[in-house]
Amino acid sequence: MPILRLLELAQAQQQAASGFFQSSAWLLVAIPLLSAAFLLLAGKRADRWGHWVGVAASGLAFLFGLGVTVSLLGDDAATRVRSLHLFSWIPAGSLHLDAGMRLDPLSLTFVLLVTFVGTLIHVYSVAYMEQDPSRRRFFAYLNFFIAAMLLLVLADSYLLLFVGWEGVGLASYLLIGFWNHETPNAVAAKKAFVMNRVGDLGLIVALMLMFATFGAVDFTTVFHAAPAASSGLLTATGLMLLLAACGKSAQFPLQAWLGDAMAGPTPVSALIHAATMVTAGVYLVVRSAPIFEGAPTAQLVVVIVGGVTLIFGAIVGLAKDDIKKALAASTTSQIGYMILAAGLGPVGYALAIFHLVTHGFFKAGLFLGAGSVMHGMDDQVDMRRFGALRKFLPFTWATFALGWLAILGIPPFSGFWSKDKIIEAAFVGDGWRPWVFGLVALIGAGITAFYMSRLFFMTYHGTERWTNDQHPHESPRLMTVPMIVLAVGSAAVGGLLSIGGAFTIWLEPVTGHHEHGEPVLSVPVITVATLALVLAGVFFAWRQYAVSTVPTTPPLASGMTRAARRDLYQDEVNEAVFMRPGQYLTRSLVYADRRVLDAGVNGLGRLVAASGEVLRRLQNGFARTYAATMVAGLLILLVVVLVFQS
Amino acid sequence: MNLSNYLVLASLLFAIGTATVLLRRNAIIVFMGVELMLNAANLLLVTFARIHGDLQGQVMAFFVMVVAAAEVVVGLAIIVSIFRTRRSASVDDVNLLKN
Numbered sequence: 001m002p003i004l005r006l007l008e009l010a011q012a013q014q015q016a017a018s019g020f021f022q023s024s025a026w027l028l029v030a031i032p033l034l035s036a037a038f039l040l041l042a043g044k045r046a047d048r049w050g051h052w053v054g055v056a057a058s059g060l061a062f063l064f065g066l067g068v069t070v071s072l073l074g075d076d077a078a079t080r081v082r083s084l085h086l087f088s089w090i091p092a093g094s095l096h097l098d099a100g101m102r103l104d105p106l107s108l109t110f111v112l113l114v115t116f117v118g119t120l121i122h123v124y125s126v127a128y129m130e131q132d133p134s135r136r137r138f139f140a141y142l143n144f145f146i147a148a149m150l151l152l153v154l155a156d157s158y159l160l161l162f163v164g165w166e167g168v169g170l171a172s173y174l175l176i177g178f179w180n181h182e183t184p185n186a187v188a189a190k191k192a193f194v195m196n197r198v199g200d201l202g203l204i205v206a207l208m209l210m211f212a213t214f215g216a217v218d219f220t221t222v223f224h225a226a227p228a229a230s231s232g233l234l235t236a237t238g239l240m241l242l243l244a245a246c247g248k249s250a251q252f253p254l255q256a257w258l259g260d261a262m263a264g265p266t267p268v269s270a271l272i273h274a275a276t277m278v279t280a281g282v283y284l285v286v287r288s289a290p291i292f293e294g295a296p297t298a299q300l301v302v303v304i305v306g307g308v309t310l311i312f313g314a315i316v317g318l319a320k321d322d323i324k325k326a327l328a329a330s331t332t333s334q335i336g337y338m339i340l341a342a343g344l345g346p347v348g349y350a351l352a353i354f355h356l357v358t359h360g361f362f363k364a365g366l367f368l369g370a371g372s373v374m375h376g377m378d379d380q381v382d383m384r385r386f387g388a389l390r391k392f393l394p395f396t397w398a399t400f401a402l403g404w405l406a407i408l409g410i411p412p413f414s415g416f417w418s419k420d421k422i423i424e425a426a427f428v429g430d431g432w433r434p435w436v437f438g439l440v441a442l443i444g445a446g447i448t449a450f451y452m453s454r455l456f457f458m459t460y461h462g463t464e465r466w467t468n469d470q471h472p473h474e475s476p477r478l479m480t481v482p483m484i485v486l487a488v489g490s491a492a493v494g495g496l497l498s499i500g501g502a503f504t505i506w507l508e509p510v511t512g513h514h515e516h517g518e519p520v521l522s523v524p525v526i527t528v529a530t531l532a533l534v535l536a537g538v539f540f541a542w543r544q545y546a547v548s549t550v551p552t553t554p555p556l557a558s559g560m561t562r563a564a565r566r567d568l569y570q571d572e573v574n575e576a577v578f579m580r581p582g583q584y585l586t587r588s589l590v591y592a593d594r595r596v597l598d599a600g601v602n603g604l605g606r607l608v609a610a611s612g613e614v615l616r617r618l619q620n621g622f623a624r625t626y627a628a629t630m631v632a633g634l635l636i637l638l639v640v641v642l643v644f645q646s
Numbered sequence: 647m648n649l650s651n652y653l654v655l656a657s658l659l660f661a662i663g664t665a666t667v668l669l670r671r672n673a674i675i676v677f678m679g680v681e682l683m684l685n686a687a688n689l690l691l692v693t694f695a696r697i698h699g700d701l702q703g704q705v706m707a708f709f710v711m712v713v714a715a716a717e718v719v720v721g722l723a724i725i726v727s728i729f730r731t732r733r734s735a736s737v738d739d740v741n742l743l744k745n
Binding site: 621622623624627628631 | 664
């Protein structure tokens with residue numbers, strides 16, 4: 001009997017604990033947000049220890065997220081979608097909006113990724129930003145970034161998601177332009193912000209469309225009503241959501257800001273690329289699955305955008321000599337894979353999120369590695385000035401190598417499990433689609449292998465090409481430990497989460513259960529082809545950048561390479577197609593405003609003033625004139641009366 | 647009695663009064679013009695009262711006379727005080743409010 005009692009007690013306690021974690025999930029957002037506010041308000045006296053508050057806030061959020069996840073795991077799989085009502089946000093008559101959180105496997109996957117990778121990046125930043133006088137402010141922004149991203153993924157309505165969405169945009173602006181005393185950095189921050197606004201416009205229009213059709217913007221109502229809505233409307237909403245995703249995730253045609261965003265400190269790049277920013281677009285598309293499923297056209301556009309971006313990013317990555325910009329191009333490309341997977345329909349959602357998670361690990365690791373190299377090389381970013389760094393940065397080399405193998409998709413590292421599955425899924429379908437999308441994904445993998453190997457060999461192997469007075473040295477523990485953790489993650493996470501399809505099953509309450517159809521090529525053929533392409537890419541990169549000497553200045557190259565070095569002229573195109581005409585438009589509008597509107601209003605004023613000037617003369621101060629006026633008026637009245645009487 | 651005689655006389659009186667008001671500068675003379683106009687109106691009131699056999703017109707004329715008397719008192723007082731300060735009774739000189 002007592003044992004039974006004990007069991008009951010334990011169960012009750014466990015339920016109480018899970019209830020506590022789930023009902024106070026708002027703390028996930030509140031903790032980093034409060035920490036950010038505290039750090040900003042605390043002033044100089046917190047300069048010496050403020051960064052540890054930031055680290056602690058992020059770490060606490062991770063532990064809390066872990067608690068919520070574990071408590072959710074304790075529930076039955078079917079009931080793993082929880083809505084948590086927080087407060088009544090906009091109660092205005094028939095329009096009633098609640099602020100609430102949605103706890104489900106999808107949002108919690110993001111919570112864990114964002115807080116875990118985020119915490120590691122926080123720790124790394126403690127050392128990386130040590131010399132910076134405004135390190136406290138940096139940590140405040142980092143915490144704010146985390147809080148905004150958590151709000152974005154935990155929101156239970158599109159409107160609350162939009163709040164987090166804008167918060168992420170603001171935080172990225174503040175962090176990209178963190179060293180804004182130099183003009184290019186400030187310009188890069190502005191560029192990121194403005195291009196993000198273009199995407200935000202899509203989300204705003206999508207919100208309006210939802211309000212107009214469903215009368216609500218919370219996920220539950222919208223997704224419930226979506227299957228009944230007309231496909232034209234769903235297509236429009238889907239395309240607007242895609243535009244938003246393109247802005248945030250740097251997808252074609254809004255990809256131009258990501259390369260420039262490298263102007264921020266390297267931990268920021270790691271955070272933006274791995275956890276808090278570019279993943280938001282993928283989240284939005286996967287979250288809006290019920291809308292996209294009613295709109296096959298929008299889905300097709302999603303896949304096309306993903307495919308174009310993945311090739312675009314890969315080509316740009318081939319030609320970049322700046323180590324961070326090459327990594328940025330690879331992010332664009334990898335997010336292209338995720339968007340492509342998300343556009344493939346139910347089969348792809350779990351794959352997109354899975355690749356997002358593994359990518360979060362290896363890309364954060366790669367960026368932190370690049371930061372470590374820059375740390376040892378006096379902020380040099382030109383890979384043509386690196387070379388043979390393996391001896392001097394052993395830990396960085398080893399962790400970077402694991403990240404490199406992961407992004408290449410070499411088994412058994414993480415990237416293999418996620419990317420290979422996406423390539424397989426791209427080959428599923430009828431007609432021309434599987435061939436086109438599958439081959440694009442396959443070729444993308446080959447190009448990725450080439451440029452990532454190029455980056456790896458140019459940095460760590462070959463001959464020393466440093467400028468004279470550089471003494472490369474390994475980074476301190478605070479930087480290497482996060483890199484090691486991420487490297488272990490890059491190596492193992494993909495495989496571990498794939499055992500028995502664990503990750504797909506975990507996401508099933510959100511994405512639903514779907515068997516993926518037979519690809520047009522058999523699975524082993526695809527895997528072998530991918531691996532062959534990847535190994536060919538590595539081989540060519542090894543021959544060109546490890547064995548033969550790399551020139552320290554970019555050699556003259558074909559038109560294609562020159563185009564890739566300039567990001568395939570994305571800035572020129574944007575400038576010619578959007579910026580200049582936009583400027584002309586505003587200028588002509590200003591002109592029209594001055595010449596037409598202002599002229600009309602001012603003319604009216606001048607007319608009144610001029611008539612006053614004329615009428616003023618009537619008031620000449622002579623009593624007899626006034627009398628004459630009265631008589632004249634009287635006579636006129638008399639005449640009028642007489643005329644109209646007869 | 648012939649109505650047009652009365653009408654012509656009243657009109658003449660009114661015209662003379664009006665011309666006096668408009669053309670003369672001396673405030674006293676202007677006042678006399680005003681009186682002429684009032685009396686022209688009075689003459690018509692009385693005339694029509696007689697024709698219609700109705701006393702209302704005559705009563706009205708008395709009212710006009712009373713009000714005119716009061717007006718003359720106030721007006722003359724103003725003229726006298728203006729004359730005292732400005733040494734002139736010309737209506738054209740009364741222009742303090744203009745500037």
